[in-house]
Amino acid sequence: MVDSSGNWRWPVAWYDLFPVLLNLHIPVLHDMQDRLIWINSEGKSCHYSSWEVWNNIRYRENVVSWKNMVWFKQCIPRHSFHLWMVIRNKLKTQDRMSIWEAGSATNLNLMCCPLCHHDRDSRDHLFFECLYSKVVWVGIRELANMGDVNYRWDDIMNWMDQNSTSQPVNVVSRLVVAAASYYVWQERNSRLFTRNQRTAIVLSQEIIKTVRMRLMTFKFKQGFANRSLLQKWNIPSSNLDIDPG
Numbered sequence: 001m002v003d004s005s006g007n008w009r010w011p012v013a014w015y016d017l018f019p020v021l022l023n024l025h026i027p028v029l030h031d032m033q034d035r036l037i038w039i040n041s042e043g044k045s046c047h048y049s050s051w052e053v054w055n056n057i058r059y060r061e062n063v064v065s066w067k068n069m070v071w072f073k074q075c076i077p078r079h080s081f082h083l084w085m086v087i088r089n090k091l092k093t094q095d096r097m098s099i100w101e102a103g104s105a106t107n108l109n110l111m112c113c114p115l116c117h118h119d120r121d122s123r124d125h126l127f128f129e130c131l132y133s134k135v136v137w138v139g140i141r142e143l144a145n146m147g148d149v150n151y152r153w154d155d156i157m158n159w160m161d162q163n164s165t166s167q168p169v170n171v172v173s174r175l176v177v178a179a180a181s182y183y184v185w186q187e188r189n190s191r192l193f194t195r196n197q198r199t200a201i202v203l204s205q206e207i208i209k210t211v212r213m214r215l216m217t218f219k220f221k222q223g224f225a226n227r228s229l230l231q232k233w234n235i236p237s238s239n240l241d242i243d244p245g
């Protein structure tokens, strides 16, 4: 702020902390009131808020091509967070843990995929090349409108990359893939650390039930495509109304 004599009114201690203040020139205002504004990272003045400040000072990576596969307004947040970990291959799968083997008292050679008991598990194995996961994928892909997409992670990602639009049918695909990866990982951990086991068929049904519950909260636009989508998922036509929310 500027006082009546035209000098800056900074707290005195600030001059030691920020010597640059000594050389700041006072702007001369004509026909306007002095006011505080926030200039964002693009050089535009905007309303000040803590969100705006964080958005400007946070570290930013380049935008990734798969962002719309993971984050969309109808997503189930815990599934999306998990899918983000899967895409970045950050889960503690057995192939990644094997780099800790040197000097370890634990014999990691004894580790094997708890779902199929063949070799160590890995991202690509669990999603969905594993004999168990493959059955899960076959049980859900038709409902995800991905009946012709095989169980390889790269193929699923390529398909998603080309089909991550706001169309309801593509929202469903993304919900199913995220839920499937979440539940397979949950089952893998359950078998590692508890005695609880579910069959691949039961897991498929739980994935479908979870996605269906999410779809029940949407309102779909009128139209043939959405009508058949609702029929496919056994959702009442009362959900056929306005924009998907």
Ligand SMILES: [Zn+2]
Pocket: 113, 114, 115, 116, 117, 118, 121, 125, 130, 131, 132
């Ligand atoms: Zn396996």
